[in-house]
Amino acid sequence: MRTAMRPDPAWNDTGLPYPAGQSLHGIVAGLARDAPERTALVDGSDRMSYGRLDRLSDGYAHLMRQAGVSPGDVVPVLLPRGAELVVVILGLLKAGAAYALLDERWTPARLRAVVAELGAKLLVHRADSGPDLALPGWSPPEGPAEAPAGFAPVAVDGAHPCCVFVTSGTTGRPKAVLSPHRATVRLFRPGSFARFDARTVMPLAAPLPWDGFTLELWSVLLNGGTSVVVRDPYLTPEALRRGVREHGVDTVFLNSGLLALFVDEDPDAFTGVVQVITGGDRASVPHVRELLRRHPGLTIVNGYGPVEGTVVATAHRVGPADCDLPDGIPIGRPVPDTRVHVLDGDRPCAVGEPGELCIAGDGLAIGYLGARELTEERFPVLGLEGGRTRVYRTGDLVRWSGDGVLHYLGRMDRQVKIRGHRVEPAEVERQVERLPEVRRCAVVPLRDSSGGCRGLAAFCVPAADGDPLPDARERLRRDLVHYQVPDVVVSVAELPLTVRGKVDESALLALLPDRAAERGTPPPAAGAEPDGADAEPADPLAALVARTCAAVLGRDRVSADARFDDLGGSSLDAGRVCARLTTELRRPVVRVVQVAGEEVRLHRGQRHPGGGPVLAGRRRCPRRRAQPGREGAGALVPQQLRDRHRPAQLRGEARADPAGVQRGAAEVVEAGVG
Numbered sequence: 180m181r182t183a184m185r186p187d188p189a190w191n192d193t194g195l196p197y198p199a200g201q202s203l204h205g206i207v208a209g210l211a212r213d214a215p216e217r218t219a220l221v222d223g224s225d226r227m228s229y230g231r232l233d234r235l236s237d238g239y240a241h242l243m244r245q246a247g248v249s250p251g252d253v254v255p256v257l258l259p260r261g262a263e264l265v266v267v268i269l270g271l272l273k274a275g276a277a278y279a280l281l282d283e284r285w286t287p288a289r290l291r292a293v294v295a296e297l298g299a300k301l302l303v304h305r306a307d308s309g310p311d312l313a314l315p316g317w318s319p320p321e322g323p324a325e326a327p328a329g330f331a332p333v334a335v336d337g338a339h340p341c342c343v344f345v346t347s348g349t350t351g352r353p354k355a356v357l358s359p360h361r362a363t364v365r366l367f368r369p370g371s372f373a374r375f376d377a378r379t380v381m382p383l384a385a386p387l388p389w390d391g392f393t394l395e396l397w398s399v400l401l402n403g404g405t406s407v408v409v410r411d412p413y414l415t416p417e418a419l420r421r422g423v424r425e426h427g428v429d430t431v432f433l434n435s436g437l438l439a440l441f442v443d444e445d446p447d448a449f450t451g452v453v454q455v456i457t458g459g460d461r462a463s464v465p466h467v468r469e470l471l472r473r474h475p476g477l478t479i480v481n482g483y484g485p486v487e488g489t490v491v492a493t494a495h496r497v498g499p500a501d502c503d504l505p506d507g508i509p510i511g512r513p514v515p516d517t518r519v520h521v522l523d524g525d526r527p528c529a530v531g532e533p534g535e536l537c538i539a540g541d542g543l544a545i546g547y548l549g550a551r552e553l554t555e556e557r558f559p560v561l562g563l564e565g566g567r568t569r570v571y572r573t574g575d576l577v578r579w580s581g582d583g584v585l586h587y588l589g590r591m592d593r594q595v596k597i598r599g600h601r602v603e604p605a606e607v608e609r610q611v612e613r614l615p616e617v618r619r620c621a622v623v624p625l626r627d628s629s630g631g632c633r634g635l636a637a638f639c640v641p642a643a644d645g646d647p648l649p650d651a652r653e654r655l656r657r658d659l660v661h662y663q664v665p666d667v668v669v670s671v672a673e674l675p676l677t678v679r680g681k682v683d684e685s686a687l688l689a690l691l692p693d694r695a696a697e698r699g700t701p702p703p704a705a706g707a708e709p710d711g712a713d714a715e716p717a718d719p720l721a722a723l724v725a726r727t728c729a730a731v732l733g734r735d736r737v738s739a740d741a742r743f744d745d746l747g748g749s750s751l752d753a754g755r756v757c758a759r760l761t762t763e764l765r766r767p768v769v770r771v772v773q774v775a776g777e778e779v780r781l782h783r784g785q786r787h788p789g790g791g792p793v794l795a796g797r798r799r800c801p802r803r804r805a806q807p808g809r810e811g812a813g814a815l816v817p818q819q820l821r822d823r824h825r826p827a828q829l830r831g832e833a834r835a836d837p838a839g840v841q842r843g844a845a846e847v848v849e850a851g852v853g
Contacts, residue, residue, distance in 0.1 A: 184529060377404055419431060537570040635665040
């Protein structure tokens with residue numbers, strides 16, 4: 180009888196010397212002393228040196244301490260991505276506080292819930308847009324802030340709280356994950372999972388509450404590199420090209436969904452990039468294979484890590500052979516000063532045996548704010564490593580391979596029971612993706628009114644020349660037992676993602692006719708045209724946008740005045756529209772905004788050399804009245820106005836007609852309050 184192979188203890192020998200006792204701001208201050216003129220941040224035309232960043236953050240720290248910020252406080256920050264935000268973050272750290280980055284797109288109810296969870300006593304926000312949260316506010320000054328002579332940051336060590344990551348909880352109540360300084364410091368040192376040094380130039384583009392923002396910011400600032408701020412909602416291929424051309428960007432972080440978008444729409448955008456870090460969800464094998472084929476010298480690192488383990492816990496440098504593995508691209512080995520265990524309950528699993536991934540080491544979070552019982556449940560102390568070891572139970576199912584590499588199998592909590600049989604959707608996804616016509620697949624449980632699982636739906640992104648629909652279920656019956664075969668197979672243009680880069684299962688389920696009917700918005704049948712789409716818009720730009728949206732969404736035609744989100748468009752779809760319009764118009768299309776209640780809006784950037792005019796002729800735009808049931812403007816408080824309206828800057832290539840602009844603005848106001 181063959182004896183099961185045990186994991187080699189050397190696989191967890193990940194110790195790498197790093198300044199465990201130092202703070203993030205202390206390391207940045209040291210770089211400012213050693214190379215004060217080195218560029219730390221690029222934000223538009225502003226190039227901020229390490230010396231200026233250090234001085235400004237000293238001034239902010241002094242002002243925030245005067246405003247009541249104390250050591251140990253958790254301070255929520257509601258500012259847009261930019262150099263000012265980075266100065267505020269460093270200032271809070273120098274004041275001894277931990278920062279929690281909020282999203283300006285969150286609803287007031289969400290903001291109130293998060294602020295309550297943080298136990299905050301002060302909110303940092305823009306002077307002109309402070310939300311009504313019944314909380315004292317502080318706004319950055321308009322001019323430079325200077326700290327008084329003799330100012331010194333609050334002395335903290337590596338165990339001191341540094342930041343809070345806000346995530347969604349299973350109960351609907353947000354979870355606030357508190358992380359110490361050392362958890363980030365240990366990650367971004369020379370010799371870590373990727374190359375981080377003074378040569379590193381990386382875009383700062385991730386959503387602020389996400390730990391991807393931590394990766395983009397601190398991997399650069401802790402090593403004397405340069406962070407290039409992206410003001411748009413997400414990075415586009417055109418923005419990456421511009422970053423490489425104008426600022427020497429050589430490293431980029433893209434979640435797996437965005438990586439697939441870049442490879443599909445503009446794979447040459449990676450020209451000049453040295454390394455790509457990806458993660459956030461299972462890497463798409465066809466897209467990674469194509470990227471390696473087109474850019475064989477490119478380093479691709481597949482990172483894995485829950486926020487409770489601070490950004491990255493394991494990583495794998497991807498090679499062509501990884502694209503042929505049965506479980507997909509590996510998540511690799513533990514990063515420095517991190518240890519991992521694969522457990523069945525509390526029992527270590529043998530090599531090849533599936534089990535729950537549990538993380539230990541210096542990257543662990545302190546715990547969940549205000550949730551002691553949940554912290555004790557998810558961060559238990561177990562008998563491992565010859566003693567008592569604190570771990571984080573990820574809920575992810577993995578296995579060791581014989582060479583000490585981890586392979587991701589799926590979420591343990593995705594496991595469902597169908598007619599009494601346990602089914603792991605990730606296993607079904609792998610079988611569906613083996614069909615030659617399928618590029619990517621997400622399998623989502625179909626639940627009845629009681630919450631029980633009645634079957635599975637497979638949402639497939641077809642390969643270029645394939646259609647997985649006709650006989651997919653018949654072929655899947657050859658490899659799957661009857662209760663694993665999806666009840667329905669749906670072809671989709673792309674898998675929609677949440678803002679954190681995960682597959683949005685709710686958005687996929689909304690594509691099913693029976694689910695949509697429950698919501699009162701049944702989707703059109705395949706190939707059907709929405710109301711008002713019988714004629715292509717006369718305006719050339721509107722027609723182009725409509726055709727592009729239809730192609731991205733897999734529709735024959737879309738209405739010129741349809742709302743993008745009503746058509747099922749996701750943020751990833753909007754990115755694809757941007758990329759295709761940029762190519763078609765030969766000028767950067769920096770944003771196609773998809774926000775509930777707004778139409779798609781096209782912001783045209785500067786003309787490329789040789790680019791022709793976009794619009795031919797003029798047309799009047801019909802004004803649209805406010806949605807029914809909304810009270811008049813006289814009944815609205817300023818915060819409500821901000822919640823319902825979004826400012827936009829409109830730039831035209833012709834001379835402006837001030838009187839016409841004034842008349843148009845008056846009509847917009849009248850339409851909004853009528």
